[in-house]
Amino acid sequence: MPEFLTLLPPKESLDKLLRNLPDPKLATETVNTDSALGRITATDLRAPHALPEFPRSTVDGFAVKVRDTYGASDSLPAYLNLIGECPMGATPDLEITPTTTAIIHTGGMLPKGADAVVMLEYTQTLSKGGRPSAPTDEIEIFRAVADGENVIRIGEDVAKDALIKPKGSPIRPAEVGGLMALGFTQVEVVQCPKIGVISSGDEVVEPEKRPQPGQVRDINSYTLATLVEKYGGEPVVYGIVADSMDAMKVAISRALDECEMVLITAGSSASARDMTAAAIDELGDPGVLVHGVNTRPGKPTILGVCDGKAVIGLPGNPVSALVNGYVFVAPLVRRLLGQSAEELRPSVSAKLTVNISSQAGREDWIPIRLTAKNAEKSYLANPIFGKSNLIFTLVGADGLLKISSDATGLSAGEMVEVILI
């Protein structure tokens, strides 16, 4: 009955699981770009045309021939004849010839013959009216410009056929803009992979029930479903399954049929965990790959594969389940979306307020509350201590601090990276 697990480090555990998974088959769908925030591109996107398609001014000023401005200065301005104004949104119906110029606005199309723009601030209009007007006015130019100065050239933003975003990229506000700029009002994205979530434990009841003595409400179905949602998956919650081998096998088997990955939080006892492992072994090959991960919280985590689909047994303890959800489930969901397993983990740098000791050889994850040291500059990282199964240690936390397995602790005053959750 005593359980002495053979523990693997978290990274090795995940790598072992990944080596036993086939490349994900990515189902795709087409969505409107303006509602694609957070979705993942399913194809390499290439520019159907250059951007911009015409040379544009980046400033308000005067379109000129560079040659006409050579040597111009405050004390020795160049004088140019104003021949008109470039309209916005249309091809200018004028041509810049030597010693002539035209008014141009930011974003306006450069007229024929012009090769640069002089900023308004470096010019003066010699006229009687308030506004420069052609053909009578003369423009003083106080500064020389180089070829292409204050101009965006054709294709300078993006060249025709350039790869604008490789498949597997998340769509953020900038991508929505880039896609719209090129006329992609729809975009092919990866379908949200379905992730089955199964809870078990004879002590666990649905949250809407009032628990009797000895009972607790189901937390893990909901934290894990939300975590899956946060990372772009579609959670399928199967509810609470009885602590019996048959019930467990029926539930996992159904979830394997309907989903692309299955998460199980077993009852917290060793026998319930063993039952999860046995069920995974029976339901497909190669079955359990890792039983026991050298991390705290989360030691009794099970990683397995049933006929090409990952099955993860997470500890029943809600903090372990959620922390190991961030460690193992998040990269697997990202993978099913065609993203690289590696994630840019959003974090903030903060100064640790107290010493934290840790056992060498084990990776520790400590809940951290961040407080502002001073509004602009930096944060203080305040560890939230407490037994590792208190969900409110995470509710009160802004992030997690990882203490790597080769460290025996961290010192007060050290700058640490707190991973936001």
Next chain:
Amino acid sequence: MPEFLTLLPPKESLDKLLRNLPDPKLATETVNTDSALGRITATDLRAPHALPEFPRSTVDGFAVKVRDTYGASDSLPAYLNLIGECPMGATPDLEITPTTTAIIHTGGMLPKGADAVVMLEYTQTLSKGGRPSAPTDEIEIFRAVADGENVIRIGEDVAKDALIKPKGSPIRPAEVGGLMALGFTQVEVVQCPKIGVISSGDEVVEPEKRPQPGQVRDINSYTLATLVEKYGGEPVVYGIVADSMDAMKVAISRALDECEMVLITAGSSASARDMTAAAIDELGDPGVLVHGVNTRPGKPTILGVCDGKAVIGLPGNPVSALVNGYVFVAPLVRRLLGQSAEELRPSVSAKLTVNISSQAGREDWIPIRLTAKNAEKSYLANPIFGKSNLIFTLVGADGLLKISSDATGLSAGEMVEVILI
């Protein structure tokens, strides 16, 4: 006609705007907790009961009276009589009296009379069968335990009536779990504030149209709408408004009626910007508060208030509009959701690859592409240079690097914080 703006630093600009805004009226709604990810709590949430409501074991082992384990060691074990097993999910129908013990599983309810649990690993069962069974078996205890060891006491996770989450808090997976644990299957959240988005510019056409020479597709309506969505607001896109004072006033006025904040990206030219400012001044008090911010990109940003609602005029240049969206719009959306204006800006630490110079007195925002230096340890921050109005400088970026106004640049090799976008 030349435009010499009086520039304010970004922080002062935002502060000035905030001083002129009334406290937001927060409309609320009740949603199911399991679909509340990312929403903001509308009320202080207090625990309706303690958690846990009964003392629970944190390990698999034996429930004991602490006194019976005093002095127990490998060489001198304590011997206890096994009287039964605590069931999961029910009150144990047994009582620990001196020299007796009972099997208990992780998460199980402590039986009457017990005050600690000895881990299975520090015990040995003296029996003939494989599994310990009462009443014949004797349990050897190899380690002394302290009062409450391996036990979560009543209310140790959260006490009855404790503030579990103040209003204005975002609901993350951990909060979903904490709420479910206490039976909150529904939660009152702040309604998504409606944010109007208006584009203008005679050169701007709808993204589904093929632009003619001189024309460009609307980018800003979509990047800003997506940014609003990302921060929890509900964008209301009003489309492209003609570059005329009347059309602009009609559009802003309608948006002010229907929304709680209005964003306008004016045509990029100085005259279009001046028109936006004039319209804001005419449509409500106190009107324009800031015209010109000392930042790059984004200098010609306008911040105003019309009768209690913020109206932001962003530059037509899509990069300026989006970067200043992150700087000004995001905190204002957060404020309309009842969150503090201050945000924990997700960032990653990275090593700058090249020198970047900057003008003192101006805050610069540089698009950064992050590359892994080595998978585990750190990132390299590669600035993406390019004229500030090329949207694909942002599409290619993972984040933005802020160079504060008192710096004249940053050196290659410096560790910098890259704010993820």
